[in-house]
Amino acid sequence: MPDADNQEKRTGGRILFVDDEVNILRALRRLFMDDEFTVFTAGSGKEALQLLENEEEMGVIVSDQRMPEMSGVDFLEKSKKVAPHSVRILLTGYADINAATDAINRASAWRYLHKPWDDEELLQTALEAFKFYNLLKENKRLTALVLKQNEELKSWTNELETLVQQQTLELTTNNAALQKLNSKLFQNFKKTILAFSSLLEMRDQSMRSHSRNIAEVMRRVAADLQMDKKEVDTLVAASFLHDIGKIGIPDLMLHTEESQLNQHERQEYNKHAVRGQTAVGGIDELHEAGKLIRHHHERYDGLGFPDRLKKNEIPLGARLIAIADFVDRELRRQCADSPLDKVCQLVEKEAGAAFDPRLVPKVLKVARKFYHQNQPSGKASELEINPQDLAINMVVSRDVLSGTGVLLLSKGTVLSSKNIEVLKRYYQVDPAKNGIFIAQAASTSAQTPLSRPPE
Ligand SMILES: [Fe+2]
Numbered sequence: 001m002p003d004a005d006n007q008e009k010r011t012g013g014r015i016l017f018v019d020d021e022v023n024i025l026r027a028l029r030r031l032f033m034d035d036e037f038t039v040f041t042a043g044s045g046k047e048a049l050q051l052l053e054n055e056e057e058m059g060v061i062v063s064d065q066r067m068p069e070m071s072g073v074d075f076l077e078k079s080k081k082v083a084p085h086s087v088r089i090l091l092t093g094y095a096d097i098n099a100a101t102d103a104i105n106r107a108s109a110w111r112y113l114h115k116p117w118d119d120e121e122l123l124q125t126a127l128e129a130f131k132f133y134n135l136l137k138e139n140k141r142l143t144a145l146v147l148k149q150n151e152e153l154k155s156w157t158n159e160l161e162t163l164v165q166q167q168t169l170e171l172t173t174n175n176a177a178l179q180k181l182n183s184k185l186f187q188n189f190k191k192t193i194l195a196f197s198s199l200l201e202m203r204d205q206s207m208r209s210h211s212r213n214i215a216e217v218m219r220r221v222a223a224d225l226q227m228d229k230k231e232v233d234t235l236v237a238a239s240f241l242h243d244i245g246k247i248g249i250p251d252l253m254l255h256t257e258e259s260q261l262n263q264h265e266r267q268e269y270n271k272h273a274v275r276g277q278t279a280v281g282g283i284d285e286l287h288e289a290g291k292l293i294r295h296h297h298e299r300y301d302g303l304g305f306p307d308r309l310k311k312n313e314i315p316l317g318a319r320l321i322a323i324a325d326f327v328d329r330e331l332r333r334q335c336a337d338s339p340l341d342k343v344c345q346l347v348e349k350e351a352g353a354a355f356d357p358r359l360v361p362k363v364l365k366v367a368r369k370f371y372h373q374n375q376p377s378g379k380a381s382e383l384e385i386n387p388q389d390l391a392i393n394m395v396v397s398r399d400v401l402s403g404t405g406v407l408l409l410s411k412g413t414v415l416s417s418k419n420i421e422v423l424k425r426y427y428q429v430d431p432a433k434n435g436i437f438i439a440q441a442a443s444t445s446a447q448t449p450l451s452r453p454p455e
């Protein structure tokens, strides 16, 4: 039976002595009673195993080797099952080296001590054994803590991942909606630019399609020069609106040849560049385009207006628009057999004077190709016919306007049954003075780029 006098002195330091001799157990109890141990004793291996099953875990178990029925090594080996974490010590006689070896190999004993023992040595060993036990216990506690924290961390990580995924999904959805809205806004913005540009063309019919032609030439040049999207948008918007400042010019002046203007009129005319910039200046998105509008009449040699900038002081876009603007205006004035060749010669002559010599060939290359198909003066071979005579696949060679100047079809449009029907209806309610001009050699392109707004 376990010793009934076992009483806990401290919360830690539970030690079990197992020996078949009552005197030895008594001596051991005496030895340990003054220290910080709670002493348990058992008279055999069997009793000790029972005690271990019923009591809380022992920190240290010290067993005699030579006992009847069950040896100390056998007991310690069995104790591993019921008290796996206890530190085991075997007491053996001097000559019992085999028992010591078995104790280590089979019973996982931590130490073995000789009998008769030295009191001081036994006490010291017991203290060290408790230190070792406590270390193992702490290690076990910390390992469990780390595992628990790892689990928590894993759980947090999963929660965080889910949260991030949810937020990413929300952001993606919001982003898509925002992009859609942006795209719609931008489309409206482009339509507004086109509408402004059309307003000016409605006032000055001799310059119909002028801005659109320049915008298309500029778009192609910008592509050749590999400009980025923002620069292209700015250049095209400025091309559409470059003469918007002319809206304030009196009709008479607007229809007078530039060379025929008197000094006062010329001063007034020259203001259109600055007025154009002012008109669009309040719109953030057109701020950069406004600069190009201001400077589209500067000359490379510094003799232009309004600021007499020269060479690279003139923004690149303005230098490009200046060339395209000249080409389109001159083509409307030329009566030569080959107006395009003639205009290109004039531009080349001005390279280094009015125009940037490095940009002249780049713009002319595009302009030649563009105007080869889209003569603004209507000198290409064409027929004027009544709406009743229109047929599908005919190509409109001039812009088609209603009697009050509404643009019904852009030059280059290939007629479909639907737009023939619309034209006939318009000609009944708002008849134009002339018929519809049709190119004699029908083009197969669905619509020339003239009618495209800036992208
Ligand atoms: Fe101008």
Ligand SMILES: [Fe+2]
Binding pocket: 210, 242, 243, 325
């Ligand atoms: Fe112009």
